Amino acid sequence: MRAFLAGARIQLRFLRSYPDSLIPFFTAPMFTVIFLMIFRHAGRPDLTAYATVAPVFIALWWLALFNAGWSIQIERWNGTIEMLVAAPSSFAAVILGRITTTTMIGVVSFAETWLVARLLFGATVRIHHLWAFVATIVITLATMAGTSVAMSSLFVLTRNAVTFSNAASYPFYILGGILVPVSVLPHWIRPVSSIVFLSWSADLLRAALRSTPMHDVGFRLGMVALLGVCGFALGAWAMRVILVRVRTSGELGTM
Amino acid sequence: MPAMEAVVVEGIRRVFTPRKREPVTALDSVSLTIPVGEVHGLLGPNGAGKTTLVKILSTVLLPTEGRALVCGHDVVTETKAVRPLIGIVFGGERGLYTRLSARQNLEYWGALYRLSGPQIKERTAMLLDRVGLTDRADQRVEEFSRGMKQRLHLARGLMGDARVLFLDEPTTGMDPLAAREFRKLVGDLQDEGRTILLTTHDMVEAETVCDRVSLIDRGRILATETPRSLGSLISRFQRIDIEDAPDALLAQLKLVAGVSSVSPQADGSIRIEVNEDGATALVLRHLVDAGITSVKTSLPSLEEVYVQMIGERGLVV
Numbered sequence: 001m002r003a004f005l006a007g008a009r010i011q012l013r014f015l016r017s018y019p020d021s022l023i024p025f026f027t028a029p030m031f032t033v034i035f036l037m038i039f040r041h042a043g044r045p046d047l048t049a050y051a052t053v054a055p056v057f058i059a060l061w062w063l064a065l066f067n068a069g070w071s072i073q074i075e076r077w078n079g080t081i082e083m084l085v086a087a088p089s090s091f092a093a094v095i096l097g098r099i100t101t102t103t104m105i106g107v108v109s110f111a112e113t114w115l116v117a118r119l120l121f122g123a124t125v126r127i128h129h130l131w132a133f134v135a136t137i138v139i140t141l142a143t144m145a146g147t148s149v150a151m152s153s154l155f156v157l158t159r160n161a162v163t164f165s166n167a168a169s170y171p172f173y174i175l176g177g178i179l180v181p182v183s184v185l186p187h188w189i190r191p192v193s194s195i196v197f198l199s200w201s202a203d204l205l206r207a208a209l210r211s212t213p214m215h216d217v218g219f220r221l222g223m224v225a226l227l228g229v230c231g232f233a234l235g236a237w238a239m240r241v242i243l244v245r246v247r248t249s250g251e252l253g254t255m
Numbered sequence: 256m257p258a259m260e261a262v263v264v265e266g267i268r269r270v271f272t273p274r275k276r277e278p279v280t281a282l283d284s285v286s287l288t289i290p291v292g293e294v295h296g297l298l299g300p301n302g303a304g305k306t307t308l309v310k311i312l313s314t315v316l317l318p319t320e321g322r323a324l325v326c327g328h329d330v331v332t333e334t335k336a337v338r339p340l341i342g343i344v345f346g347g348e349r350g351l352y353t354r355l356s357a358r359q360n361l362e363y364w365g366a367l368y369r370l371s372g373p374q375i376k377e378r379t380a381m382l383l384d385r386v387g388l389t390d391r392a393d394q395r396v397e398e399f400s401r402g403m404k405q406r407l408h409l410a411r412g413l414m415g416d417a418r419v420l421f422l423d424e425p426t427t428g429m430d431p432l433a434a435r436e437f438r439k440l441v442g443d444l445q446d447e448g449r450t451i452l453l454t455t456h457d458m459v460e461a462e463t464v465c466d467r468v469s470l471i472d473r474g475r476i477l478a479t480e481t482p483r484s485l486g487s488l489i490s491r492f493q494r495i496d497i498e499d500a501p502d503a504l505l506a507q508l509k510l511v512a513g514v515s516s517v518s519p520q521a522d523g524s525i526r527i528e529v530n531e532d533g534a535t536a537l538v539l540r541h542l543v544d545a546g547i548t549s550v551k552t553s554l555p556s557l558e559e560v561y562v563q564m565i566g567e568r569g570l571v572v
Binding site (some may be wrong): 006013014086089249250252 | 271313315316341351355366
């Protein structure tokens, strides 16, 4: 827990020192404008919920994934990664603390996205199932952080983790049905999507914004949590294996 | 019962296998024992294997063969036990979060070394004072001079109250005064019972602060002795300085078995260097027979030992 908090504290300090890592707060409102204009132009104001949820997911996932890569990259740039690995605290717990902090801050994008929708398009986003909505957000944030640790373990193997983490976000936008629901994607994609937690989270959030009753909320939330736990467990295991590998190859501090 | 040896290295071999290139042996059958409380110098040229050994001992790198213990714990199988006991200070500009302040850097490392909140505050303040950075504590590290960064490196390495400190060329970039202060600090740390493994190129540093020195080259330890003993170890490389001598005698001396060179010095004296046991006595006999009595013999300095044992290699690694 101490390692997690140390990671969280240093991340807050880094965010002040590297404000460019919060760029999604500038892009999320723009995505909102683009999506709402497309849906309005297509005569589908009923898809407003999609247009307002998608930019938030894009921002949150980008923040999580970018920071997973950036956390590794910045340690390499600073020449601290070897000392970090040689410290008594768990490397994975430190990284988890850092990513969790960033994704939690990312929730602000909900407010700005919905404010843009209201001010520019007169669209009001109503939460019809508040508890399901809040539970989905909390579990999704934890799952995002856990999954990002799995990704960061892979980034340890790459020399330019930031570039890789940038590119790695796009497949998840598709597989997660962030803007286009998985149900309208080709059939062969669906099994893959079902193991991407974003697809469960996005469906839940959109459902929480609709007035119609929600079904199987507990099961669907459980799936998000399960995928998060699996992601973190896989990440922590992969981190251990990969650290042994780079300690063997001597490439830990290599840039 | 606590281990009497702070560091034990037994037959360590480390081979790097770069992609599409021949394997490189960085360490070859290295064995070394450092008792608790000793300041041990690892002296060698670039690429000798000093940093590789430090990385293995600090659990960052795995050896290809052999075994290493820190305070009785294996650095490969007992990393969790080793890590709280060690502090690492790598030389150079890197190793710090430059956009954070000195205080923030130390607080972070304190947390990673599992110190409580009050302990972190206390040790941060104490170490900043100890390395003379209290006045700059809240300044960004990127604004620091190289020497200041180096001092902060040392404070960071001490945040966890390490029993064994690995200092990898810690005075790189320090001005002579700062380096002198640093050496004094190393002495203070030794007085506190800490064991220090110091890698360096600097002969004066090794001679000043180290109880024992290991000469390392091309991955092999050539000798481990006190700085003074290392000098006598190659006493056969003795030098004989004479003030004045006829050319005929000098030509004669060049032919004496074991004389490696006879060369004039900048101050006008002549230096005769020998490289075999007993050669000094032969040279002295020739000199006395020729009526020359103004003779000075001396042992080589650690620097000369280093050059003699490792060889004049210029910039070749």
